[in-house]
Amino acid sequence: xxxxxxxxxxxxxxxxxxxxxxxxxxxxxxxxxxxxxxxxxxxxxxxxxxxxxxxxxxxxxxxxxxxxxxxxxxxxxxxxxxxxxxxxxxxxxxxxxxxxxxxxxxxxxxxxxxxxxxxxxxxxxxxxxxxxxxxxxxxxxxxxxxxxxxxxxxxxxxxxxxxxxxxxxxxxxxxxxxxxxxxxxxxxxxxxxxxxxxxxxxxxxxxxxxxxxxxxxxxxxxxxxxxxxxxxxxxxxxxxxxxxxxxxxxxxxxxxxxxxxxxxxxxxxxxxxxxxxxxxxxxxxxxxxxxxxxxxxx
Amino acid sequence: xxxxxxxxxxxxxxxxxxxxxxxxxxxxxxxxxxxxxxxxxxxxxxxxxxxxxxxxxxxxxxxxxxxxxxxxxxxxxxxxxxxxxxxxxxxxxxxxxxxxxxxxxxxxxxxxxxxxxxxxxxxxxxxxxxxxxxxxxxxxxxxxxxxxxxxxxxxxxxxxxxxxxxxxxxxxxxxxxxxxxxxxxxxxxxxxxxxxxxxxxxxxxxxxxxxxxxxxxxxxxxxxxxxxxxxxxxxxxxxxxxxxxxxxxxxxxxxxxxxxxxxxxxxxxxxxxxxxxxxxxxxxxxxxxxxxxxxxxxxxx
Numbered sequence: 001x002x003x004x005x006x007x008x009x010x011x012x013x014x015x016x017x018x019x020x021x022x023x024x025x026x027x028x029x030x031x032x033x034x035x036x037x038x039x040x041x042x043x044x045x046x047x048x049x050x051x052x053x054x055x056x057x058x059x060x061x062x063x064x065x066x067x068x069x070x071x072x073x074x075x076x077x078x079x080x081x082x083x084x085x086x087x088x089x090x091x092x093x094x095x096x097x098x099x100x101x102x103x104x105x106x107x108x109x110x111x112x113x114x115x116x117x118x119x120x121x122x123x124x125x126x127x128x129x130x131x132x133x134x135x136x137x138x139x140x141x142x143x144x145x146x147x148x149x150x151x152x153x154x155x156x157x158x159x160x161x162x163x164x165x166x167x168x169x170x171x172x173x174x175x176x177x178x179x180x181x182x183x184x185x186x187x188x189x190x191x192x193x194x195x196x197x198x199x200x201x202x203x204x205x206x207x208x209x210x211x212x213x214x215x216x217x218x219x220x221x222x223x224x225x226x227x228x229x230x231x232x233x234x235x236x237x238x239x240x241x242x243x244x245x246x247x248x249x250x251x252x253x254x255x256x257x258x259x260x261x262x263x264x265x266x267x268x269x270x271x272x273x274x275x276x277x278x279x280x281x282x283x284x285x286x287x288x289x290x291x292x293x294x295x296x297x298x
Numbered sequence: 299x300x301x302x303x304x305x306x307x308x309x310x311x312x313x314x315x316x317x318x319x320x321x322x323x324x325x326x327x328x329x330x331x332x333x334x335x336x337x338x339x340x341x342x343x344x345x346x347x348x349x350x351x352x353x354x355x356x357x358x359x360x361x362x363x364x365x366x367x368x369x370x371x372x373x374x375x376x377x378x379x380x381x382x383x384x385x386x387x388x389x390x391x392x393x394x395x396x397x398x399x400x401x402x403x404x405x406x407x408x409x410x411x412x413x414x415x416x417x418x419x420x421x422x423x424x425x426x427x428x429x430x431x432x433x434x435x436x437x438x439x440x441x442x443x444x445x446x447x448x449x450x451x452x453x454x455x456x457x458x459x460x461x462x463x464x465x466x467x468x469x470x471x472x473x474x475x476x477x478x479x480x481x482x483x484x485x486x487x488x489x490x491x492x493x494x495x496x497x498x499x500x501x502x503x504x505x506x507x508x509x510x511x512x513x514x515x516x517x518x519x520x521x522x523x524x525x526x527x528x529x530x531x532x533x534x535x536x537x538x539x540x541x542x543x544x545x546x547x548x549x550x551x552x553x554x555x556x557x558x559x560x561x562x563x564x565x566x567x568x569x570x571x572x573x574x575x576x577x578x579x580x581x582x583x584x585x586x587x588x589x590x591x592x593x594x595x596x597x598x599x
């Protein structure tokens with residue numbers, strides 16, 4: 001039996017293709033990319049070793065810090081709003097609509113699977129001003145306001161990007177958190193109700209603490225995807241006006257494929273990876289503190 | 299279209315099950331009114347942009363420039379769609395997307411399930427280390443891979459073909475697929491495979507005849523998740539295929555909206571509609587699986 005379950009030939013046949021692809025197209029490039037951070041040059045011009053130059057350049061690069069600040073701001077605001085909207089929807093599904101929520105869940109989820117580029121281009125027109133004011137501007141005008149050129153300033157562009165992201169992904173977080181809320185034992189809710197907890201109090205003191213773990217996964221997931229925001233920005237603002245909505249991903253992409261600086265581009269990619277790791281660790285740490293503090297309080 | 303049927307009513311002391319009719323229906327109606335309004339607002343926010351997009355896809359350029367943004371199109375002909383399909387090269391974009399997605403998805407699932415089987419069902423030293431190595435890949439952003447892979451594909455002369463997309467999608471999808479498959483195999487009692495062994499089946503045979511069929515549902519679930527992430531990918535497709543004739547739907551739409559669509563609004567909306575309603579068709583058939591799959595993928599990943 002052990003012989004068969006540990007059949008070496010079978011292990012190799014089953015595992016080798018996946019392992020080969022993973023090693024050659026993921027692990028080796030990651031190591032290679034790390035190595036490239038010590039070089040300058042590109043595929044046509046060749047490479048020369050530059051030691052830590054790319055890292056000193058990174059520290060002194062104001063565009064890098066601007067892009068990092070934008071990325072972090074975007075990730076923070078989008079994560080908070082996505083998870084909050086998803087949580088409110090999930091509460092609506094579980095506690096108010098109950099079994100009748102199936103259709104609504106499906107409708108709200110639908111944008112999740114749409115191509116980001118298509119949604120981005122659509123939102124660009126929804127908020128557009130040319131050739132005639134788009135629907136959003138025409139609503140503003142209907143209420144007596146002035147049409148706004150949303151993409152003329154970084155702040156309003158940011159707002160459109162956030163709105164699009166929340167519109168697109170709140171259905172996903174709603175379903176994710178819904179699964180977590182449904183898992184809360186009925187008896188707990190019921191006994192809390194008997195004790196007189198209702199509405200907001202029930203949510204605040206019973207439901208919220210019990211759904212912290214799934215909220216945590218939602219936050220980690222949201223942060224990791226918003227830190228890598230790329231498609232929608234390329235489709236809506238292309239980083240503009242100027243570089244006001246340029247995230248790290250887009251700056252890295254341009255450094256490599258517009259300016260042909262492979263070494264510095266790899267350094268930017270590494271910076272993005274490190275930021276994603278750090279942010280995730282910080283969230284896990286603070287969340288663990290929260291969960292234990294909550295337990296101690298009870 | 300019902301989803302996740304394990305939802306139970308969180309019935310308070312008020313009523314264990316809702317009777318069909320109850321006295322005071324009018325009062326009840328008004329008590330539910332805020333909720334109903336809220337639901338209507340949510341549905342409107344989700345659906346109105348798409349309706350507006352659909353209406354716009356039938357308008358002529360003249361209607362865009364002079365007409366109201368809310369006006370219905372004057373005629374309902376498919377001129378814009380034909381324009382997008384022909385001038386916008388949408389047909390070849392669709393072909394390229396299919397050529398990249400189908401093989402990538404097939405091999406991703408085959409390799410992923412086989413690896414999950416080898417790492418979870420079979421017994422050998424070092425398997426947990428290798429599983430961990432796969433899982434660690436989930437955290438790495440794709441940007442880390444762009445430069446080395448571009449250099450490699452460029453030097454191999456592959457940037458003029460669809461191959462870079464297929465290869466990259468397989469590798470990028472493997473961490474999550476292997477991890478999920480191992481988790482699904484863990485849920486199957488080991489006795490099943492031990493019994494097969496006693497009956498004289500080798501492990502390869504066990505994999506094909508027992509392992510694969512037993513998790514066919516899980517394969518469909520993760521397959522849908524991976525399908526959408528490959529189909530909707532922009533970064534990889536934009537980077538590795540420099541030949542415009544090989545642009546996928548997403549790259550095509552981006553180019554289209556940048557150059558052609560900046561002046562021609564009707565065909566642009568037609569192109570977005572083709573994109574959105576094509577996806578909608580898939581979604582309506584499989585919404586339950588897609589929603590369950592995405593949620594479990596996120597929780598475990």
